[in-house]
Amino acid sequence: GRQRLLAAFDVVNRNFATLFRHLFGGGEANLVLVESEDPLDAGLEIMCMPPGKKLATLSLLSGGEQTLTALSLIFAVFLANPAPICVLDEVDAPLDDANVTRFCDLLDEMTRQTSTRFLIITHHAVTMSRMDRLFGVTMAERGVSQLVSVDLARAEALVDG
Amino acid sequence: GRQRLLAAFDVVNRNFATLFRHLFGGGEANLVLVESEDPLDAGLEIMCMPPGKKLATLSLLSGGEQTLTALSLIFAVFLANPAPICVLDEVDAPLDDANVTRFCDLLDEMTRQTSTRFLIITHHAVTMSRMDRLFGVTMAERGVSQLVSVDLARAEALVDG
Amino acid sequence: VEFTKLRLTGFKSFVDPTELSIARGLTGVVGPNGCGKSNLLEALRWVMGENRPTAMRGAGMEDVIFAGASSRPARNYAEVTLTIDNTERRAPAAFNTADQIEVIRRITRDAGSVFKTNGREARARDVQMLFADASTGSHSPALVRQGQISELINARPKARRRILEEAA
Amino acid sequence: VEFTKLRLTGFKSFVDPTELSIARGLTGVVGPNGCGKSNLLEALRWVMGENRPTAMRGAGMEDVIFAGASSRPARNYAEVTLTIDNTERRAPAAFNTADQIEVIRRITRDAGSVFKTNGREARARDVQMLFADASTGSHSPALVRQGQISELINARPKARRRILEEAA
Numbered sequence: 001g002r003q004r005l006l007a008a009f010d011v012v013n014r015n016f017a018t019l020f021r022h023l024f025g026g027g028e029a030n031l032v033l034v035e036s037e038d039p040l041d042a043g044l045e046i047m048c049m050p051p052g053k054k055l056a057t058l059s060l061l062s063g064g065e066q067t068l069t070a071l072s073l074i075f076a077v078f079l080a081n082p083a084p085i086c087v088l089d090e091v092d093a094p095l096d097d098a099n100v101t102r103f104c105d106l107l108d109e110m111t112r113q114t115s116t117r118f119l120i121i122t123h124h125a126v127t128m129s130r131m132d133r134l135f136g137v138t139m140a141e142r143g144v145s146q147l148v149s150v151d152l153a154r155a156e157a158l159v160d161g
Numbered sequence: 162g163r164q165r166l167l168a169a170f171d172v173v174n175r176n177f178a179t180l181f182r183h184l185f186g187g188g189e190a191n192l193v194l195v196e197s198e199d200p201l202d203a204g205l206e207i208m209c210m211p212p213g214k215k216l217a218t219l220s221l222l223s224g225g226e227q228t229l230t231a232l233s234l235i236f237a238v239f240l241a242n243p244a245p246i247c248v249l250d251e252v253d254a255p256l257d258d259a260n261v262t263r264f265c266d267l268l269d270e271m272t273r274q275t276s277t278r279f280l281i282i283t284h285h286a287v288t289m290s291r292m293d294r295l296f297g298v299t300m301a302e303r304g305v306s307q308l309v310s311v312d313l314a315r316a317e318a319l320v321d322g
Numbered sequence: 323v324e325f326t327k328l329r330l331t332g333f334k335s336f337v338d339p340t341e342l343s344i345a346r347g348l349t350g351v352v353g354p355n356g357c358g359k360s361n362l363l364e365a366l367r368w369v370m371g372e373n374r375p376t377a378m379r380g381a382g383m384e385d386v387i388f389a390g391a392s393s394r395p396a397r398n399y400a401e402v403t404l405t406i407d408n409t410e411r412r413a414p415a416a417f418n419t420a421d422q423i424e425v426i427r428r429i430t431r432d433a434g435s436v437f438k439t440n441g442r443e444a445r446a447r448d449v450q451m452l453f454a455d456a457s458t459g460s461h462s463p464a465l466v467r468q469g470q471i472s473e474l475i476n477a478r479p480k481a482r483r484r485i486l487e488e489a490a
Numbered sequence: 491v492e493f494t495k496l497r498l499t500g501f502k503s504f505v506d507p508t509e510l511s512i513a514r515g516l517t518g519v520v521g522p523n524g525c526g527k528s529n530l531l532e533a534l535r536w537v538m539g540e541n542r543p544t545a546m547r548g549a550g551m552e553d554v555i556f557a558g559a560s561s562r563p564a565r566n567y568a569e570v571t572l573t574i575d576n577t578e579r580r581a582p583a584a585f586n587t588a589d590q591i592e593v594i595r596r597i598t599r600d601a602g603s604v605f606k607t608n609g610r611e612a613r614a615r616d617v618q619m620l621f622a623d624a625s626t627g628s629h630s631p632a633l634v635r636q637g638q639i640s641e642l643i644n645a646r647p648k649a650r651r652r653i654l655e656e657a658a
């Protein structure tokens with residue numbers, strides 16, 4: 001177990017640094033094993049520095065910056081061992097439009113590098129417009145969900161409730 | 162202590178039920194003191210039933226429904242003892258446009274019932290359009306925040322990054 | 323292996339049989355608050371062998387059975403089917419005899435839940451192994467629940483390490 | 491009492507003196523991710539006497555002092571001023587002599603923080619009393635931090651009761 005975890009740590013750390021720079025358009029980031037000499041018992045700390053800012057612990061970053069950092073980590077792990085399916089439930093909620101666009105660029109990159117199928121649950125119009133296809137969930141009868149295939153115009157109307 | 166807490170509980174519970182119906186456009190909700198006979202040691206449970214659905218514990222509600230329920234509770238407490246200032250930091254993030262509109266209706270109602278001043282931090286275009294005035298925070302120099310007064314068109318451009 | 327279809331009957335707010343086709347690339351799921359989007363992710367986790375009720379946001383596992391609505395009575399069972407394309411024959415040996423694998427999970431009130439793969443009853447453990455070998459499963463870091471991102475940020479360093487173990 | 495103005499100097503990312511006027515009704519604050527919106531709420535909590543560094547998302551209280559940026563050196567102190575309109579003379583007796591009350595908090599590296607009200611030094615406890623009597627303060631339930639809503643939902647019932655005590 002120890003060797004495998006250390007090998008995985010190296011791959012994920014390299015992916016994480018690349019994806020962070022990709023999502024923030026610059027800056028630096030890396031993972032550090034802390035709290036124990038033994039990797040099987042250690043903790044994972046995240047050090048990051050958005051472009052133009054001082055090195056910060058995760059807690060000083062803003063809500064949107066923390067989301068982008070966490071997404072970099074999730075995709076770094078995912079690239080190390082791609083799954084057949086990935087579902088993201090409103091991960092773009094704290095992001096402004098510029099960062100939503102970078103998030104969608106990253107999704108496109110993932111579909112090029114892996115054969116993973118993605119289900120993206122979102123309220124963001126920018127994200128909707130970047131999908132290959134859209135499903136709408138409605139409750140025509142209160143309390144009863146129905147699934148319909150929709151186009152972009154209809155999807156935006158659905159979210160407007 | 163005990164009498165005051167019970168009196169406060171009654172006022173907040175009544176406010177909560179009214180605000181819940183207002184935000185959900187129907188349904189029922191109430192607060193229950195649990196886990197102890199002594200109100201000073203009890204816990205606060207939230208029972209709610211969105212319109213057309215069965216009574217649910219809070220955990221079964223959706224992300225947006227939980228947000229509306231929590232806002233009903235926060236404003237119920239707030240109305241019992243209005244503060245001179247209220248700051249809400251991206252509380253509308255999980256809401257769809259229809260619920261954002263109801264949230265803004267509630268804010269209008271609060272400004273009618275109290276003389277509280279509100280600072281609303283948001284990314285939602287609908288919420289921006291319902292404000293009396295708007296301030297934009299920018300980082301023309303990376304890492305250095307500046308505050309500018311903006312109109313709606315400029316505010317939307319700011320959020321688009 | 324490729325996931326191609328998810329079918330729900332009586333699972334949470336999806337009382338009528340509902341089919342979600344899972345195609346290549348990016349599929350968006352949209353809709354107003356409370357309409358049932360997150361319930362779809364839970365159906366996927368559940369059919370892959372999730373056994374913690376809290377992961378279904380419920381108190382007990384039976385909370386996944388349609389509890390009724392103003393216009394419909396409660397149901398007695400919930401069922402989810404996941405269809406997997408196995409033409410490249412990469413599934414573990416026990417499941418590798420067919421081009422397509424259908425995993426079904428069904429829970430009936432007061433009777434517990436049962437798994438079937440291609441029509442034959444299977445143990446939860448076997449189903450969980452099938453998905454673990456395919457680098458997925460109910461605990462996969464590629465399934466990100468609503469609000470989970472902020473949990474990852476606020477987690478203690480030792481709890482965060484667990485995400486690395488999935489990559490190993 | 492009415493809050494009319496918040497002024498920041500060297501507080502977190504607001505290195506240059508910045509004035510936010512707080513008018514009646516609804517004031518919206520907008521801007522891209524990481525530009526400093528949530529820092530404004532923290533400045534308000536801090537000047538009202540907040541003494542927990544975690545409420546400032548930092549490890550120590552000095553994390554509120556501008557730490558520098560690529561184009562600016564770090565600062566040595568941070569200061570926030572809150573201006574209160576007291577023409578209705580509702581403030582507690584100790585502060586009720588003037589039409590306007592200015593509360594200033596200043597922290598200097600390695601020297602701790604100092605409060606002043608209308609130019610005279612005050613104890614943290616006196617400042618906290620001033621705001622408690624005005625139904626506000628750094629713990630006010632009317633100050634809702636980013637992500638706090640989901641914490642309220644996921645809190646245990648006993649932790650939720652605390653919000654009631656504020657109403658009492």
Ligand SMILES: Nc1ncnc2c1ncn2[C@@H]1O[C@H](COP(=O)(O)OP(=O)(O)OP(=O)(O)O)[C@@H](O)[C@H]1O
Pocket residue numbers: 137143211214215217221222223224225226255333334335353354355356357358359360361362385386387388389390468
């Ligand atoms: N067993 C059940 N039977 C019937 N309805 C259920 C059951 N379990 C949950 N629900 C309903 O499903 C709804 C929640 O669905 P879900 O969380 O998927 O919404 P959502 O589309 O993700 O919304 P949001 O955008 O707010 O996150 C709730 O209103 C809840 O009452």
Ligand SMILES: Nc1ncnc2c1ncn2[C@@H]1O[C@H](COP(=O)(O)OP(=O)(O)OP(=O)(O)O)[C@@H](O)[C@H]1O
Pocket residue numbers: 050053054056060061062063064065094298304501502503521522523524525526527528529530553554555556557558636
């Ligand atoms: N002491 C400090 N000195 C300089 N910059 C700081 C300091 N403390 C925090 N910051 C910076 O402030 C930024 C965060 O600001 P804030 O959390 O207010 O953003 P925000 O506008 O709320 O963004 P979001 O929309 O993503 O929530 C971080 O990028 C952080 O680096």
Ligand SMILES: [Mg+2]
Pocket residue numbers: 089223224225359360468
């Ligand atoms: Mg949801």
Ligand SMILES: [Mg+2]
Pocket residue numbers: 062063064250527528636
């Ligand atoms: Mg913020």
